[in-house]
Amino acid sequence: MLKEILSIAGKPGLYKLISYGKSMLIVENLETHKRMPAYSRDRIVSLGDIAIYTTDEEVPLSNVMENICNKYEAKPVDVAQCKTDDQLDAFIKDVLPNYDANRVHRSDIKKMIAWYNMLIAAGITEFKAKEEEKSEKTEE
Numbered sequence: 001m002l003k004e005i006l007s008i009a010g011k012p013g014l015y016k017l018i019s020y021g022k023s024m025l026i027v028e029n030l031e032t033h034k035r036m037p038a039y040s041r042d043r044i045v046s047l048g049d050i051a052i053y054t055t056d057e058e059v060p061l062s063n064v065m066e067n068i069c070n071k072y073e074a075k076p077v078d079v080a081q082c083k084t085d086d087q088l089d090a091f092i093k094d095v096l097p098n099y100d101a102n103r104v105h106r107s108d109i110k111k112m113i114a115w116y117n118m119l120i121a122a123g124i125t126e127f128k129a130k131e132e133e134k135s136e137k138t139e140e
Helices: 061-071 085-095 106-121 130-139
Strands: 005-008 015-021 024-029 035-039 044-046 051-053 058-060
Touching (some): 015 035, 061 106, 085 106
Antiparallel strands (some): 005 015, 051 058
16 A cells, blocks of 8 residues: 555655656545646655564565554554654554664654654555565564
8 A cells, every 4th residue: 555655855745646647646635635747856755665674684665554553553653752752762662663763763753653644644554465465474
C-alpha cells in the first residue's frame, strides 16, 4: 500500500499516486484531496521504498508503520508526547528496538510520526501490500 503514497520534496504532506502522464505523475494530496502534476524534476520518493536503519539490517518503513499501528491501535500518535530527544528515543525503541541510533536522526523520527498521523487521518491502516504479507509468511 505504501508504494502508492509519495513524498515530494518541497511540498508539504503526502500524496497518493493517481495516474502517470508524459514526464509527470498525477498525484492527490491526502489531506486536501487536490490533484496536481508532479514532474520528473521533483524529488519524489515512494514510502514503500524507504527503510529504517537498524543494527542488523534495514527494515522497510511499512514494517515500522505496522508496528506503530499495532501499538497505538490504529489511532494517531500524540505529537505532544514526542517533543524531547528522550521521548523520541523512547518512541522509536518501543516500535523498533534495534534501530541504529547513530544513523536514524531525530528529524527522521519526527517525520515518520507525522507521516503515520497523516496516513491514519486519511483512513489508511494497511501498510503492507497483500503480496508482501504472503511472501513474509512463506519465508518464516
